[in-house]
Amino acid sequence: MTLSPPSGGLEGFPTATKGGPLWRLFLARDPSTGSVRPPFWFSSANNDDPVAGGRFGLQEPHGTCYFAESPQGAWLEVFRTTMVALRDLRRRSLCVAIPPQPLMLADLTSRLARGFGITGDIHTCGDFTVSQQWAAALHVEGFGGVVGKIRHDPALEQASVALFGEAGAHSPGGWKWDVRTTKPADDLDLIASMAAWGIRVADIPYDVPTVH
Numbered sequence: 001m002t003l004s005p006p007s008g009g010l011e012g013f014p015t016a017t018k019g020g021p022l023w024r025l026f027l028a029r030d031p032s033t034g035s036v037r038p039p040f041w042f043s044s045a046n047n048d049d050p051v052a053g054g055r056f057g058l059q060e061p062h063g064t065c066y067f068a069e070s071p072q073g074a075w076l077e078v079f080r081t082t083m084v085a086l087r088d089l090r091r092r093s094l095c096v097a098i099p100p101q102p103l104m105l106a107d108l109t110s111r112l113a114r115g116f117g118i119t120g121d122i123h124t125c126g127d128f129t130v131s132q133q134w135a136a137a138l139h140v141e142g143f144g145g146v147v148g149k150i151r152h153d154p155a156l157e158q159a160s161v162a163l164f165g166e167a168g169a170h171s172p173g174g175w176k177w178d179v180r181t182t183k184p185a186d187d188l189d190l191i192a193s194m195a196a197w198g199i200r201v202a203d204i205p206y207d208v209p210t211v212h
Helices: 070-078 086-089 113-118 127-142 188-197
Strands: 015-018 022-027 060-069 084-085 092-099 101-109 145-147 159-167 178-182 200-202
Touching: 022 070, 060 070, 070 092, 070 159, 070 188, 084 086, 086 092, 086 200, 101 113, 101 159, 127 145, 127 159
Parallel strands: 084 200, 101 145
Antiparallel strands: 015 101, 022 060, 022 092, 060 159, 092 178, 145 159
């Protein structure tokens, strides 16, 4: 069933408690200035661009910061191809972040969410207009973010966490998180684990298998 915009009250919407760790794969340096980027960024929706701000982007002055519950999920959120150039992986950092207290979030994966109008389309739709409307409604309801599924995992087993806050670069909730940043290009175990999704990393130029 196609996902519809929220049309009723959201009191009693199912919740999930997340204490971390949460993972983000992000560009290590700003492509324009070359300056080192912080691990957290809250992006805002734009009415003129249906994908700006991401699936659960909020309108300015608010924004949304996206995480995954595993490093593999963070990878799938960023790289959309099965062949990843090593140079592109080297441009990114991987952070694992643990909040100082558990997060109480709206659970979009709960069966109980169906009673409020949620369908599986909220995790997979290509046009984010309606999913952003849901994010706005849940934000107004007082939720600090949502738990969802990662679209580019065909099994929909990998979970995402989208946190709400002010637009821009800052620590979620204004709290001091426990954050560790690593270089994913040096993480051979992570790279090997992506083979489960048929994904591999190679230098450019590389040969792409063809079907005759």
